[in-house]
Amino acid sequence: MSDNYQKPNEEHSQRQFRDRPPKRIDVSVVVPLYNEEQSLMPLSLGIRDALDRMNVTYEVIFVDDGSTDNSIKVLREIHRKNRRYKFISFRRNYGKSAALSVGFQHAVGRIIVTMDGDLQDDPNEIPRLIDKLEAGYDLVNGWKKKRHDPISKTIPSKLFNYTTSVMIGIKLRDFNSGLKAYRREVVQDIKVYGEMHRFLPVFAHWAGYKVAEIPVVHHPRKYGKTKFGANRFWHGLLDLLTVIFTTRYSKRPLHFFGIIGLLSFLLGLAIDLELTVEWFLGKTAISNRPLFTAGVLLIIVGVQFVSIGLLGEMITRTNKVEEYVIKEKVFN
Numbered sequence: 001m002s003d004n005y006q007k008p009n010e011e012h013s014q015r016q017f018r019d020r021p022p023k024r025i026d027v028s029v030v031v032p033l034y035n036e037e038q039s040l041m042p043l044s045l046g047i048r049d050a051l052d053r054m055n056v057t058y059e060v061i062f063v064d065d066g067s068t069d070n071s072i073k074v075l076r077e078i079h080r081k082n083r084r085y086k087f088i089s090f091r092r093n094y095g096k097s098a099a100l101s102v103g104f105q106h107a108v109g110r111i112i113v114t115m116d117g118d119l120q121d122d123p124n125e126i127p128r129l130i131d132k133l134e135a136g137y138d139l140v141n142g143w144k145k146k147r148h149d150p151i152s153k154t155i156p157s158k159l160f161n162y163t164t165s166v167m168i169g170i171k172l173r174d175f176n177s178g179l180k181a182y183r184r185e186v187v188q189d190i191k192v193y194g195e196m197h198r199f200l201p202v203f204a205h206w207a208g209y210k211v212a213e214i215p216v217v218h219h220p221r222k223y224g225k226t227k228f229g230a231n232r233f234w235h236g237l238l239d240l241l242t243v244i245f246t247t248r249y250s251k252r253p254l255h256f257f258g259i260i261g262l263l264s265f266l267l268g269l270a271i272d273l274e275l276t277v278e279w280f281l282g283k284t285a286i287s288n289r290p291l292f293t294a295g296v297l298l299i300i301v302g303v304q305f306v307s308i309g310l311l312g313e314m315i316t317r318t319n320k321v322e323e324y325v326i327k328e329k330v331f332n
């Protein structure tokens, strides 16, 4: 009997302990890393120097994305010296997006700063990013104005940034920069996967957050090597298509597919009607006009696109997840 009374109490106190809000922290620095053993120690010292000058409380969360070198040993060492430095280590390599997502989930700071773990981003820029954020923005992007990377990387990157800017309608020069500062609420619900981290400013913009960009210093890679090859450009372009579709059209897929479908259908119809009229007037037989096949093809493709759009609409309707970002709620 007494046991029965004891139990709920115990549970209650345990729950209270678990639900206790974490200690208030101003800034969480999230660092995704994959095989960066030589950079981690100097980086952690750099972050400390930059943030100590700011008079804020902070934590640094390293997310080891399945490194196969000694990164985890270095992280243990850094944590042993200073408990502010925490780390999470994946069992295998999941990619930078996964590392950032998990970092965001664990970060408790009011402001979240991300930076690469390879010493290419400069910790001394953190105060400037935060100042800009405090001036009234929700996301501040670090633009690597003078970039220290090979030309094989900088030119495709320029093209990518330009295309994304035009397609999405947000003026940024460096979407994929590792150095960014966010207000907590911006990232707390965003889950990025694959290589979608390139589009974090796009997701924020589409959710209605204010995004700004400031130029930042960038350094050449000192240790280790880059993890992204030449295929990054093509991955980026394909991902851009996904992003445009999922941000703009996920709730109205027929508008996306329907326009393409209708245009194709009408063009095909016009071509074939014209050929029919010509045949009617006795000019030529339809069978020896190659254009006829093109017309038929356009009609069929058009019908297909409209049908895909309608299927999309049905899926959207069954999928009842609400994804609206609420700014404030007064509800009592």
Ligand code: UDP
Residues within 6 Å of the ligand: 032, 033, 034, 035, 036, 065, 093, 094, 095, 096, 099, 115, 116, 117, 118, 120, 178, 225, 226, 227, 228
């Ligand atoms: N990174 C990661 N997981 C990966 C690839 C990269 O966490 O699968 C990290 C990497 O260690 C670095 C950051 O992401 O901290 C940016 O990578 P990298 O420096 O190779 O990219 P680049 O500067 O060449 O664009």
Ligand code: MG
Residues within 6 Å of the ligand: 116, 118, 120, 221, 226
């Ligand atoms: Mg780098």
